[in-house]
Amino acid sequence: MRIDDLPPVRGTLTPDRPLADLSWLRVGGPADVLFQPADEEDLRAFLGALPAKVPVFPMGVGSNLIIRDGGIRGVVIRLGRGFNGIETLAGGRVRAGSAALDAHVARKAAQAGIDLGFLRTIPGAIGGALRMNAGCYGRYVADAFVSARGVLRDGTAITLGPEDMGFAYRSTALPPDLVLTEAVFEGPERPPEEIEAAMEEALAKRAATQPVKDRSAGSTFRNPAGYSSTGRADDVHDLKAWKLIEDAGMKGARLGGAQMSEIHANFLINRSDATATELELLGERVRETVFAKSGIRLEWEIMRVGEAVKTEAGAG
Numbered sequence: 001m002r003i004d005d006l007p008p009v010r011g012t013l014t015p016d017r018p019l020a021d022l023s024w025l026r027v028g029g030p031a032d033v034l035f036q037p038a039d040e041e042d043l044r045a046f047l048g049a050l051p052a053k054v055p056v057f058p059m060g061v062g063s064n065l066i067i068r069d070g071g072i073r074g075v076v077i078r079l080g081r082g083f084n085g086i087e088t089l090a091g092g093r094v095r096a097g098s099a100a101l102d103a104h105v106a107r108k109a110a111q112a113g114i115d116l117g118f119l120r121t122i123p124g125a126i127g128g129a130l131r132m133n134a135g136c137y138g139r140y141v142a143d144a145f146v147s148a149r150g151v152l153r154d155g156t157a158i159t160l161g162p163e164d165m166g167f168a169y170r171s172t173a174l175p176p177d178l179v180l181t182e183a184v185f186e187g188p189e190r191p192p193e194e195i196e197a198a199m200e201e202a203l204a205k206r207a208a209t210q211p212v213k214d215r216s217a218g219s220t221f222r223n224p225a226g227y228s229s230t231g232r233a234d235d236v237h238d239l240k241a242w243k244l245i246e247d248a249g250m251k252g253a254r255l256g257g258a259q260m261s262e263i264h265a266n267f268l269i270n271r272s273d274a275t276a277t278e279l280e281l282l283g284e285r286v287r288e289t290v291f292a293k294s295g296i297r298l299e300w301e302i303m304r305v306g307e308a309v310k311t312e313a314g315a316g
Contacts, residue, residue, distance in 0.1 A: 013034070022061070022062045025066060025217050028071065037077065042082075047155040049155070057074065058077045058179045060125045063218060064132060064217050067306050069276045077179055086100050088108065094112075099127065105126060107120070115189070117199045120202060126180075130165075133167050133172055135170075146185060148182065148184070219267065220283060222299045257275070258271065
């Protein structure tokens with residue numbers, strides 16, 4: 001794919017762009033083309049003129065991704081400064097661009113006395129949090145969601161309500177090539193100092209129980225029990241992935257530079273220059289071992305995208 005063959009843009013098109021530095025795990029091959037649109041109008045015009053045969057992958061800040069070593073074919077779309085605004089509204093609501101960091105949204109909301117504190121400890125940006133129905137300590141995006149805007153593969157802009165999202169536990173039913181551009185959330189109105197104190201407590205709890213200083217992509221596998229997390233009172237996930245991994249003897253397991261954290265068994269970390277192949281193979285080894293031990297098949301929470309390369313990953 002040549003840049004000259006792509007529609008003109010006001011943003012930036014970069015051919016053969018390495019993606020490892022855009023991923024929290026610091027792995028992965030290049031995108032054929034990386035597109036960073038100037039604004040939603042630029043994004044709509046580009047997608048509307050882009051041939052339908054060219055695949056598109058919307059990428060956030062890479063906090064929940066294993067990008068395979070062979071890279072991603074087609075166009076990777078990464079939203080930036082034109083999509084990171086945060087605005088507090090009346091009625092306990094906040095409008096945030098998809099590129100706004102979750103933590104920044106939580107802090108800006110808190111200053112206005114709006115409690116979206118559950119976002120404070122979630123790594124990544126709003127677009128990814130929307131797509132994955134991210135949550136922490138019993139609250140999920142679905143609980144606070146009001147509406148969202150997005151751009152379809154053909155360049156059409158759409159507005160999404162809760163019924164359009166298909167919220168489920170750590171997932172939605174959104175098309176993979178839909179580019180989310182902004183969302184509106186609603187939270188309880190409380191004194192800012194109370195919200196700040198609760199967020200600080202959550203941060204301290206996270207630091208004490210998770211490998212926050214290591215290169216990871218957050219929780220590796222979904223908790224296997226319970227109902228879809230859509231805010232219902234009967235949502236429970238008592239069977240924890242970390243417990244199954246520990247019971248299977250895979251806490252701290254290594255493969256090359258990849259390791260299951262010794263702090264939290266459900267965190268896959270890049271310990272020492274791991275490849276994407278090593279990370280994914282270790283994850284699959286954990287799944288196989290847990291299944292052999294418990295009969296339960298863990299499901300990936302981390303998204304794995306792109307093309308693999310034939311590499312022999314050695315055990316460490």
